[in-house]
Amino acid sequence: xxxxxxxxxxxxxxxxxxxxxxxxxxxxxxxxxxxxxxxxxxxxxxxxxxxxxxxxxxxxxxxxxxxxxxxxxxxxxxxxxxxxxxxxxxxxxxxxxxxxxxxxxxxxxxxxxxxxxxxxxxxxxxxxxxxxxxxxxxxxxxxxxxxxxxxxxxx
Amino acid sequence: xxxxxxxxxxxxxxxxxxxxxxxxxxxxxxxxxxxxxxxxxxxxxxxxxxxxxxxxxxxxxx
Numbered sequence: 001x002x003x004x005x006x007x008x009x010x011x012x013x014x015x016x017x018x019x020x021x022x023x024x025x026x027x028x029x030x031x032x033x034x035x036x037x038x039x040x041x042x043x044x045x046x047x048x049x050x051x052x053x054x055x056x057x058x059x060x061x062x063x064x065x066x067x068x069x070x071x072x073x074x075x076x077x078x079x080x081x082x083x084x085x086x087x088x089x090x091x092x093x094x095x096x097x098x099x100x101x102x103x104x105x106x107x108x109x110x111x112x113x114x115x116x117x118x119x120x121x122x123x124x125x126x127x128x129x130x131x132x133x134x135x136x137x138x139x140x141x142x143x144x145x146x147x148x149x150x151x152x153x154x155x
Numbered sequence: 156x157x158x159x160x161x162x163x164x165x166x167x168x169x170x171x172x173x174x175x176x177x178x179x180x181x182x183x184x185x186x187x188x189x190x191x192x193x194x195x196x197x198x199x200x201x202x203x204x205x206x207x208x209x210x211x212x213x214x215x216x217x
Binding site: 073074075147151153154 | 170171172179180181182183184185186187188189190193195196199
C-alpha cells in the first residue's frame with residue numbers, strides 16, 4: 001500500500017550534507033585562522049554571517065527532513081520517537097527556565113551577569129530552530145546507533 | 156513480543172542483509188525485530204511469514 005510521505009527525496013539529504021560540510025569549513029576557517037569575518041567585505045559582514053546561519057539551518061533542515069536511501073517503517077518509528085523526545089526535552093527546558101527564573105529572581109533579584117547569560121541560553125535553546133536541530137541530532141544518533149549495532153550483530 | 160526470525164534465518168542460512176533485501180526493508184529493521192526492539196506492522200509480519208513459509212503465529216509469540 002502506497003503511503004504519502006511528507007519527507008523530501010533522498011538527494012536533498014546529500015545536498016544538505018554537502019552544504020553542511022562547506023559551512024562547517026567556512027566557520028572553522030573563520031574561527032581558527034582569521035578569528036574575524038574577513039571572507040566577506042566588512043560592511044556586509046553582519047549580512048554574511050546571517051546568511052551563513054541561514055544556510056546552516058537550511059542544511060540541517062535538508063538533512064533532518066529528507067528520506068533515507070531506503071525509508072521503511074522502522075526508520076519512520078525512529079523519526080516518531082525522536083519527535084517525541086524533542087517535544088519532551090523542549091517542554092522540560094521551558095518549564096525549567098520558567099521555574100528557575102521565578103524562584104531564583106525572587107531570591108536574588110539583582111544577580112547581574114547571571115541573568116544576562118541566562119536569557120542568552122533561554123533565547124538560544126527556546127526556539128523552533130533549536131528544536132529542529134535537536135530532532136536532527138537525536139534522529140541521527142538513533143539511526144547510526146542501530147546501523148552500527150546491526151553491523152556488529154551480523155558479524 | 157518474542158519471535159523466531161533469527162532461528163528461521165539460520166535454518167535458511169541467509170544473512171540479515173539478504174532477508175532485508177528480500178522483503179524490502181533495511182538491515183537495521185531486521186536487527187531490531189530479531190532483538191525485540193521493534194514490533195513490525197501487520198504488513199511486514201505477513202511478508203516475513205510468506206518468505207519463511209510459516210504462519211504469523213509461528214513466527215511471533217506473545
